[in-house]
Amino acid sequence: MEQFNFPKCLKCKDDDLVPLSDFGSQGAAIHYKAWVCTNPDCGFNLKIRNGDVYLNEPIMSGVHSSRSRQQL
Secondary structure, eight states: OOOOOOOBOTTTSSSBEEEEEEEOTTSOEEEEEEEEESOTTTOOEEEEETTEEEESOOOOOOOOOOOOOOOO
16 A cells, blocks of 8 residues: 655644545546645645635535425
8 A cells, every 4th residue: 555645734733634636527537626634623624626725615524415305
């Protein structure tokens, strides 16, 4: 298994920043779209969206509530 040396968090300076990737609207992979601290209590994050850099945006849990569908 490969070992990676990730940078230290710019806020807490104790834990690591790890990269996250995503997919664009056309389905192409976007590597390193965001960097987040591995300490959930720290919450530091850096995101790139449409060429702009955003710091410390709210972090969502990723859990989506399901809406029940009505049958016709």
